[in-house]
Amino acid sequence: MPFTPLSRRRLLDGSLATGATLLVGKQVAAQGHDHGGMSPTLGLVARPKLPIMDQPLVEPEVRRSANGVLQTSLRCAYAYRDVGGVRLYVRSYEGGSPGPTLRMKPGETLKIRLVNDLPPNRDTMPADMSHPHQFNNTNFHFHGAHASPSGIADNVMRSMAPGETYDIEIELPKDHTRGTYWYHPHHHGSADVQMASGMFGAIIVEGDFADIPEIANARERLLVLTQVAHDARGMIEDFGTTLFPETATRFLTVNGQRRPTIAMRPGEVQRWRILNTGYQDNMLLELEKHQLHAISYDGIQLGAVETMNTHLILPGQRADLLIHAGAPGTYELRALPYDQGHPSPVGPLARLVVAGEPMNMKLPTSLPKPPLETIKDSEITGRRKLVFSATAPEADAAGHWQEFGFFIDGKKFDPKRIDHRVKLGSVEEWTIENTHEHDDHVFHIHTNPFQITHLNGKPLATPQWRDTAPVERKGGSLTFRTRFLDYTGIFMLHCHMMNHEEMGMMQTVEVYK
Numbered sequence: 001m002p003f004t005p006l007s008r009r010r011l012l013d014g015s016l017a018t019g020a021t022l023l024v025g026k027q028v029a030a031q032g033h034d035h036g037g038m039s040p041t042l043g044l045v046a047r048p049k050l051p052i053m054d055q056p057l058v059e060p061e062v063r064r065s066a067n068g069v070l071q072t073s074l075r076c077a078y079a080y081r082d083v084g085g086v087r088l089y090v091r092s093y094e095g096g097s098p099g100p101t102l103r104m105k106p107g108e109t110l111k112i113r114l115v116n117d118l119p120p121n122r123d124t125m126p127a128d129m130s131h132p133h134q135f136n137n138t139n140f141h142f143h144g145a146h147a148s149p150s151g152i153a154d155n156v157m158r159s160m161a162p163g164e165t166y167d168i169e170i171e172l173p174k175d176h177t178r179g180t181y182w183y184h185p186h187h188h189g190s191a192d193v194q195m196a197s198g199m200f201g202a203i204i205v206e207g208d209f210a211d212i213p214e215i216a217n218a219r220e221r222l223l224v225l226t227q228v229a230h231d232a233r234g235m236i237e238d239f240g241t242t243l244f245p246e247t248a249t250r251f252l253t254v255n256g257q258r259r260p261t262i263a264m265r266p267g268e269v270q271r272w273r274i275l276n277t278g279y280q281d282n283m284l285l286e287l288e289k290h291q292l293h294a295i296s297y298d299g300i301q302l303g304a305v306e307t308m309n310t311h312l313i314l315p316g317q318r319a320d321l322l323i324h325a326g327a328p329g330t331y332e333l334r335a336l337p338y339d340q341g342h343p344s345p346v347g348p349l350a351r352l353v354v355a356g357e358p359m360n361m362k363l364p365t366s367l368p369k370p371p372l373e374t375i376k377d378s379e380i381t382g383r384r385k386l387v388f389s390a391t392a393p394e395a396d397a398a399g400h401w402q403e404f405g406f407f408i409d410g411k412k413f414d415p416k417r418i419d420h421r422v423k424l425g426s427v428e429e430w431t432i433e434n435t436h437e438h439d440d441h442v443f444h445i446h447t448n449p450f451q452i453t454h455l456n457g458k459p460l461a462t463p464q465w466r467d468t469a470p471v472e473r474k475g476g477s478l479t480f481r482t483r484f485l486d487y488t489g490i491f492m493l494h495c496h497m498m499n500h501e502e503m504g505m506m507q508t509v510e511v512y513k
């Protein structure tokens, strides 16, 4: 049929046709049937029917370095996400959660252009900085990086305002430890809300265990464990009702999926890089009828495989575990009950489905010498003691969140105050004590990892390198040694339970020349 210009008649036909569609749509809707996608003009969002659970695990998009540089952009914006039968509308990196996985090597530079496309803040600055506020400010932290905390590097004192674009450049030294790291926002006031919304991603510093064939040949999986919290609208816009109460609505996901499936063959060995991004709570992991074989914690290689039946992972921590698949069957990866002062979240995380041709893979019998030298008594140049504490309303533990207070050395965070001055070249032994009756806390310090020597005053059989570690309630303690050799500047230490950090459980450290 030859082309003819639109006539009035045709327009009329068109409008009639649209009307008919609307009418049919209404009738179908009245009968209770799904009419998703049939009448887009009504402003309905077509909603694909997604199975709520048991879909194959999907790993985030990977962005790699080239010629010594990992150059990419990260856009912060609201996004819709359908997770486990809930439609969320929350802040995101690149429209999803987790954000892209960044893969780079020691000696390389991470260059990020961060575009803050969140809307303007609606509140002004509160009188107390340790009241959550201005949820659309952001910045960028490379958790676990041994890198400069200054300038446009791993500097969490930066403020990235909505509507603006910022450059970040983090150079890793050539001898940086290799393993599983991550990134997330760290702006005081908004970091908790943004992380609970799913703003985080993994950073893999490549090249560990390259000479151990049992590990190098194992298929790698990234499992980003998350506590998903939301209000009745699928949003997080209020700290006091959505994040702070221990009874707030929340569920667990892996890579933003509810109970995904992970396929293995009988006898296969896989390496699972597990990262706990939970904004508040611990998870006690168990894989039904399988042992967990740890080869690395917090991105730092262990000197020997640690085999266990369960593994406690705290917010911020990573554990690289080898899994040796047993007989065909379906096995649940789950979080078991754990008392951290309140019950930690419990439930299924994923399902391991073992099927197919058997494989004859083995676990490594030994691991290479770990990358960081044990800190000897003779190296210690100074000691410090820090006290984590909290106050709660006396009459009623379910009191309003503003009646609670979270402190280090009796003070709330003040970005203008330097809490610890450390001379470059120092090697120190610190003891962190927790006098809080109610909660265990999670100690994390930026820039330099530490070697735990004692927990609750008892020496560890093998001192353990970490960047995040527990401090148990009712007088529990964490003792570690750490070297301040490479970087000057101001960085943070804090509780990695983000509710506590946001309410003031954070301090500054300045390393000076």
Ligand SMILES: [Cu+2]
Pocket: 439, 440, 441, 442, 495, 496, 497, 500, 501, 505
């Ligand atoms: Cu805490």
